[in-house]
Amino acid sequence: MVTIRLHNSATRKKEEFIPLDPSIVRMYVCGPTVYDRAHIGNARPVIVFDVLYRLLCHVYGAEHVTYVRNFTDVDDKINAEALRRQAAGAPGTLEDLIRERTEETIRWYHEDMDALGALRPNVEPRATEFIGAMIAMIEGLIASGHAYAKDGHVLFRVRSYQNYGALSGRSVDDMIAGARVEVAPFKEDPMDFVLWKPSDDSLPGWDSPWGRGRPGWHIECSAMSYELLGESFDIHGGGIDLQFPHHENEIAQSACAHPHGKFARYWLHNEMLQVEGKKMSKSLGNFFTVRDLLDQGWPGEVIRFVYLQTHYSKPMDWTEEKAKAAKATLFKWWGEVRSIDVADGTVSAAVTEALADDINTAGAIAALHALAKQGRWADLKASAQLLGLLDERMGGWALPAITGVAAGTLEFSGEATAAVRDTPASILGSRLAEFRARKDWSSADALKAAIIDSGAQVHISKTDVQIIPGPDFDPAKLEALL
RNA sequence: GGCGGGUUGGCGGAGAGGUUACGCAGCGGAUUGCAAAUCCGUGAAGACCGGUUCGAUUCCGGUACCCGCCUCCA
Numbered sequence: 421m422v423t424i425r426l427h428n429s430a431t432r433k434k435e436e437f438i439p440l441d442p443s444i445v446r447m448y449v450c451g452p453t454v455y456d457r458a459h460i461g462n463a464r465p466v467i468v469f470d471v472l473y474r475l476l477c478h479v480y481g482a483e484h485v486t487y488v489r490n491f492t493d494v495d496d497k498i499n500a501e502a503l504r505r506q507a508a509g510a511p512g513t514l515e516d517l518i519r520e521r522t523e524e525t526i527r528w529y530h531e532d533m534d535a536l537g538a539l540r541p542n543v544e545p546r547a548t549e550f551i552g553a554m555i556a557m558i559e560g561l562i563a564s565g566h567a568y569a570k571d572g573h574v575l576f577r578v579r580s581y582q583n584y585g586a587l588s589g590r591s592v593d594d595m596i597a598g599a600r601v602e603v604a605p606f607k608e609d610p611m612d613f614v615l616w617k618p619s620d621d622s623l624p625g626w627d628s629p630w631g632r633g634r635p636g637w638h639i640e641c642s643a644m645s646y647e648l649l650g651e652s653f654d655i656h657g658g659g660i661d662l663q664f665p666h667h668e669n670e671i672a673q674s675a676c677a678h679p680h681g682k683f684a685r686y687w688l689h690n691e692m693l694q695v696e697g698k699k700m701s702k703s704l705g706n707f708f709t710v711r712d713l714l715d716q717g718w719p720g721e722v723i724r725f726v727y728l729q730t731h732y733s734k735p736m737d738w739t740e741e742k743a744k745a746a747k748a749t750l751f752k753w754w755g756e757v758r759s760i761d762v763a764d765g766t767v768s769a770a771v772t773e774a775l776a777d778d779i780n781t782a783g784a785i786a787a788l789h790a791l792a793k794q795g796r797w798a799d800l801k802a803s804a805q806l807l808g809l810l811d812e813r814m815g816g817w818a819l820p821a822i823t824g825v826a827a828g829t830l831e832f833s834g835e836a837t838a839a840v841r842d843t844p845a846s847i848l849g850s851r852l853a854e855f856r857a858r859k860d861w862s863s864a865d866a867l868k869a870a871i872i873d874s875g876a877q878v879h880i881s882k883t884d885v886q887i888i889p890g891p892d893f894d895p896a897k898l899e900a901l902l
Numbered sequence: 903g904g905c906g907g908g909u910u911g912g913c914g915g916a917g918a919g920g921u922u923a924c925g926c927a928g929c930g931g932a933u934u935g936c937a938a939a940u941c942c943g944u945g946a947a948g949a950c951c952g953g954u955u956c957g958a959u960u961c962c963g964g965u966a967c968c969c970g971c972c973u974c975c976a
Contacts, residue, residue, distance in 0.1 A: 432906095450976075462976050497974070585905095588971080594904055595972065637974090659976030660907080691907070692970060699969075729915065729925090735908070735969060742914065745926055774916090782916055786924040793924095861935060872938060879939050888939085 422479050424776045426655075427733060429663065429687040430587055434778055437686060439654050445476050445485045446653035448645045448684065450662055451544070453492040454525035455501050457709040458532055460723075460738055461659075461693040461700055467724055467808075468690045468732040468779065469657045470538040474806055475775045478767070487541040488648050490641060491529075493522040494547045494634055499623055518624055522546075532710040535720035537808040543648055547640040551626045554635045554643040557677050558615045566676040570606040572618035572631050578611040581672040587687065588664035613669055615639050638669035646674065651681025660689040690732040696739050708738075719817035721809060722747045728781040728807060750809070751891035753792060754818035757801040757810055765798030767806050781807065818891075844899050845876075845887040852878070853885045867901070874898040 424437040439445045449469045452462055469489075476485045502517040510517055530540070547554075558574050561567035566580045578584050578592060585591050592611050614636035619625030625632040645653065651674070658667065667687065674683040692699075695706040713723055725746040730736040768791055774783035784807055791800040804810035848871060855864035868878050871887055874897035879886040889895075 452976080453974090459976085465976055495974085588905070590905055590972080661971060661976060663906080664971060690976075692976075694969080697968095731916075733907080734915095737914090739914085741926095745914075749925075777917090780916075782914095782924085786916065789924055856935080859935070865936070868937085877939055878937090880934070880937085886939090 422772055422776045424475065424479065425778055426686050426688060427778050428685075429689045435686070437654075439480070440652055440682075440685070442480055443484050445480050445655075446649045447473065447476070447485070447487045447655040447657065448641070448649055448653060449487070449489045449541070449656075450641060450658035450666070451489040451491050452525075452529060453495045453497060454522045454529065455495060455497040456525060457711050458529055459700065459707060459709050460695075460713060463533070463536055463710050463723070464693050464727060464732070464736065465657060465659050465690050466533050466538045467536060467727045468781075469688075471728070471775065471781060471807060472655070472657070472688070472779055473539060473541070474808060475772075475779070478772070478806055479776075486543070486649065488543045488545065488645065489541040490644055491522070491526055491544060491546045492637070492640060493518075493526075494624065494640070495637070498522060503622070514622070515624060528711070532714070535714055536710065536724050537720060537811065537814050539808075545644045545648060547635070547644070550640065550644050550647060551635065553647050554639045555616075555626075555628050557639065557643050557646070557673070558635075559629065560677050561615065561673065564676065566672075567615055568608065569616075569630050570608075572633060573606050573614060574616035574630055575607060575612040576615050576669065576672060577608065578613070578672065579609055581676055583675070584611075584672050585668065587668050587671055590664065590668075613638065613665065615673070638666055639673060641666075642670050642673040642677065645670075645684070646678065646681075651678035651683070653684060655686045655688060656684030657688040657690070660691055663687075663689055688732075691735045694735060694737045697737055700738075718743055719747070719750075719814070721750060721811075721814040721817065724808060724814075725750055725785075728785060728809075731782055732779055747891045751818055753788075753800065753804070753810060754815055755888075756792070756797045757804075758815070758818070760797050760801055762798070762801045762805060765796070765800070765802030768796075768799055768803040771803040771806060775806065844895075844902055848898065848901055849885045849887050852880075856880070856885075870901050871898065874901070 425434050426437050427434045447469070449465060452458055458466075469487075473485065473487045476487075498518055498521060499514075501521055502514055505517050505521070506514060512520070526546075534540075558567060561576065562569060562574065565577070567574055567576050585595070595611060616628060616630055616633050616635055616639075618631055618633040623634065625634050645656070656667070656670075671683060674681065694700065695708070698706060700707050710723070714720060722743055726738065726742045727736065729742065729746070768787055770787035770790065771784045774780040774787055777783065784803075788800060788804055788807075788809075791797075791803060801810050808814075848867065852864060852867050852871070855861075855867060871878050874895075875890050875893035876898060877888045877890050879888060887898075
């Protein structure tokens with residue numbers, strides 16, 4: 421069996437991955453707050469942990485892996501959006517509007533992440549479905565002295581958990597010294613964080629022992645991972661920005677609520693994404709959603725490839741230049757593997773080993789290049805699919821450009837069949853061949869340049885002329901030359 | 903201010919204490935009327951300053967710069 425090694429944020433070391441129970445490998449990843457379209461930064465953990473999920477399935481068997489990723493559908497940003505819609509005259513109760521908004525956003529999220537080739541997790545729990553579990557956990561924390569109720573709030577007593585700060589390498593005292601936060605009057609200690617907060621009539625709320633209210637942000641992941649994966653599970657993933665305070669608080673809650681459990685054993689954090697070398701932000705005008713990129717014509721597979729070129733532990737820069745290069749590479753590979761049956765190939769050990777070495781996707785891609793260089797197309801296809809690439813379900817973008825020009829072969833010197841003789845490519849190819857035969861070089865060059873301008877490649881050999889669409893082929897431009 | 907991460911050739915981007923990463927671009931050659939196609943080959947690196955070592959881009963320390971978190975944020 422392949423040995424998987426993962427960099428564990430909790431120990432700051434690369435460790436051999438040994439599941440608690442190899443018959444059920446369990447992974448939890450923090451999912452989105454569903455208030456708006458996912459931006460391209462949100463896509464990074466999705467893609468990173470999708471590759472890890474695929475690797476785990478490959479190694480342990482898909483039926484032996486449980487991957488949970490939550491939807492946070494209780495949040496003030498969601499409430500704010502619903503209130504905005506209500507104020508704008510949208511019909512229905514606030515609850516209806518919230519439900520509408522979260523349903524819509526989840527649908528978008530699925531569409532967009534599907535387009536990036538991310539497999540759906542086995543379970544996608546919604547926070548609102550686990551309110552009871554959260555309340556039960558909070559009650560337990562109060563009973564054991566790790567939490568206290570005050571003014572309709574329930575707070576976690578950070579000082580009651582000795583290891584607080586271990587994950588993110590902080591000490592409570594240092595944080596207080598450097599804190600820039602105003603301390604709420606209901607807190608015993610400035611670092612205490614909210615488990616439950618009161619809701620007024622204008623906000624969604626649930627009945628609880630502390631009055632009508634709603635959960636704090638961190639408790640949902642502790643409650644849902646416990647309900648779905650148990651008090652000890654294998655991998656917990658998310659963006660590095662969640663390391664503190666979110667994951668730190670999750671650990672504190674879970675460790676105190678289930679003192680016999682280990683909670684998550686391997687913590688993985690992906691680094692952030694930048695755009696053209698700068699932090700993505702609305703004010704810089706470099707803020708994109710995944711949908712924006714898809715609508716701009718970037719195939720999901722190309723976006724995915726760009727992400728996989730950078731190791732998850734390093735900051736990744738989204739640039740158009742990278743996307744262009746990725747598109748060209750994939751297009752080239754598609755041209756070779758399109759008609760190949762993936763069942764004829766085997767996943768290259770070099771690819772598996774790269775992925776098993778802390779999800780080294782860039783290394784895996786290098787191994788794919790090696791397969792391509794050796795012309796091992798079936799192996800390339802099989803190996804690439806472990807990365808979620810060169811899969812027919814994503815490859816549509818590379819196909820229409822070819823089939824849109826000619827349904828069959830694009831070669832036409834010698835004996836073109838009637839079926840291909842009349843395609844734009846064959847007509848133009850024949851014309852070019854004629855110019856060449858006549859040694860009318862200026863006409864030939866002009867035609868060739870025009871064909872190339874349409875995004876096609878012109879292959880001239882001794883025996884024939886071929887016009888082959890390239891990654892940016894525009895059929896309309898080619899047809900305009902007729 | 904506190905904590906964490908990064909800095910590799912023209913660009914992107916890995917691994918490994920000592921032997922070619924890889925891709926794109928470039929350059930040279932083959933082929934070609936020509937080449938943007940195809941094939942073959944090839945130069946080029948590791949922020950800066952110290953230390954450890956027979957030997958460091960790879961380990962350790964410091965400096966500079968960049969990024970993130972500490973406040974909703976993947």
